[in-house]
Amino acid sequence: MTEQEFEKMVREHKGTIYTVCYMFSNDQDEVADLFQEILINLWKGSGTFRGESALSSWIWKVSFNTCISYDRKKKRGLETVPLSMDIDLFNTQADDTRQIGLLRDRIRRLGAFDRAIVLLWLEDMSYEEIGQIVGITSNNVSVRLVRIKEQLKNMQ
Numbered sequence: 719m720t721e722q723e724f725e726k727m728v729r730e731h732k733g734t735i736y737t738v739c740y741m742f743s744n745d746q747d748e749v750a751d752l753f754q755e756i757l758i759n760l761w762k763g764s765g766t767f768r769g770e771s772a773l774s775s776w777i778w779k780v781s782f783n784t785c786i787s788y789d790r791k792k793k794r795g796l797e798t799v800p801l802s803m804d805i806d807l808f809n810t811q812a813d814d815t816r817q818i819g820l821l822r823d824r825i826r827r828l829g830a831f832d833r834a835i836v837l838l839w840l841e842d843m844s845y846e847e848i849g850q851i852v853g854i855t856s857n858n859v860s861v862r863l864v865r866i867k868e869q870l871k872n873m874q
Contacts, residue, residue, distance in 0.1 A: 719764040731777045738781040756784045779851045786830045824873045
């Protein structure tokens with residue numbers, strides 16, 4: 719993948735990457751670190767993408783795996799060094815409604831794997847696509863979503 723192709727891919731899919739980052743953190747500096755880490759992993763892995771799945775599925779998978787690894791490092795107490803960015807990639811003009819904010823907070827309280835499943839489902843991906851990205855069967859996706867929805871309803 720050339721540098722221009724990579725830049726085009728990032729421009730087209732930065733919303734996806736941004737969404738995944740914000741599902742794992744509320745802190746804008748941490749989101750920026752996650753975003754950069756994902757870009758590094760996408761660049762490193764771009765030569766291994768074989769086109770057996772959609773490019774968007776591969777980007778989702780790399781993004782989730784990067785955020786999950788980052789989350790694990792954070793829980794083990796490994797120190798991270800914040801990186802500064804001169805641009806604000808995350809500025810959004812839309813104001814969240816109260817309900818969306820509450821749902822986002824509840825989703826953040828889920829485990830990383832369940833967050834990934836919910837986020838993909840909210841992106842209108844099929845159970846088969848979700849299963850391919852997270853590494854489980856489509857039937858297991860269905861069962862997990864039922865349990866996750868029940869868990870979200872019972873959160874206070």
